[in-house]
Amino acid sequence: VPRTHFHLQLEQLKDKLLAMAALSQQAVEYAVDAYLERDERLCTFVRENEAAINMAHRNVDEMAYELLAKEQPMAIDLRFILSVIKINADLERIGDQSMSIALRAEEMLRVPAATLPVDIAAMGTHASDMIRRAVQSLIEADAPLAESVREMDDDIDHMNRTAHVDLIQVMQKSPDASLQALNAVITARNLERIADHATNIATDVIFWVRGADVRHQLAMAE
């Protein structure tokens, strides 16, 4: 019976983590929309969301610590709880990166719109897809799905590098648009970092599902 209670608590921990994931994913989507639509209210929303994310982050962490301290779990359960702690940290950092995008969006409100050679919408969708799949792979303990997230990372790295080069050209040729171009460079970098965090989450899911040896192999292959 105590094991049953323990496994109920593990389910609760997972639910808390999924709520945290929902907040982080929402932060990314709202921050990108705020940036694209020049929407001040969405910027404010992302700020308020950030406080909710920080509270959810502490909640998950505290529950994970309590389970480790009281239940002394072994093997797969221990791996699961340690993965939750790591995934939780990545989700919190996704929130930080979204805040950074919202701050750039706020700065953009004060200057005219500029047409720039970067598809922030596509990068945002790609990053958001990666988080969604990583979370799905966690819910379903689906290692192949988690692997597909890792494969998606190259595309957004490429988008970011291309944007970086193209936006430098804008700065050099159109100094009037340099503030807008700088904010686009930073936003593209933030989205690339968000994708890195989604990749970390996917790696932790694989570690949880398959065990430490595979994690080591993955690390070796990087």
Place this chain on the structure above:
Amino acid sequence: VPRTHFHLQLEQLKDKLLAMAALSQQAVEYAVDAYLERDERLCTFVRENEAAINMAHRNVDEMAYELLAKEQPMAIDLRFILSVIKINADLERIGDQSMSIALRAEEMLRVPAATLPVDIAAMGTHASDMIRRAVQSLIEADAPLAESVREMDDDIDHMNRTAHVDLIQVMQKSPDASLQALNAVITARNLERIADHATNIATDVIFWVRGADVRHQLAMAE
């Protein structure tokens, strides 16, 4: 006798973490020097150092996981091992940020030097001091020293914001220097993120030394 053996292993874990910290701190210092002195060999060194950091990161993580699985530690020892896992992750990210600085330094080698309104040397020294103190507070289990690191974070945030504003002016007025200015913006941001990681490490040291309740208070005060 088994507890003695366990505490010896905890000491070994700490030593491994300190070696990891030394690599990360070196990465920051070499990356900043590479940037300031336009030194290609230092860029290469940071790249190679990155591989060593990733290996040290996995080593620490694996030992921490093993101790959790085999020893089922309680209270202060559990808190210590969980802090090591978190500090290790922050040190690894300090390595990532240093790599990003080295990449900007490499790009700078291909363009003329420009005099810019940003003191990267001062920011680098400040960030490096924060890491050094955070590691010192870990070695000596010194919570007040860790708190002093948290207080140092405001200064570098301020430096970064000032640099951001001043460098936008450069981009707008001197488009020929916009690539150099962009790289300076990104490097200043990287150093500010490195300082954030040092702050996280200091917070984890306080959590380890004083316990979860204080960590919660700190979080509330943020």
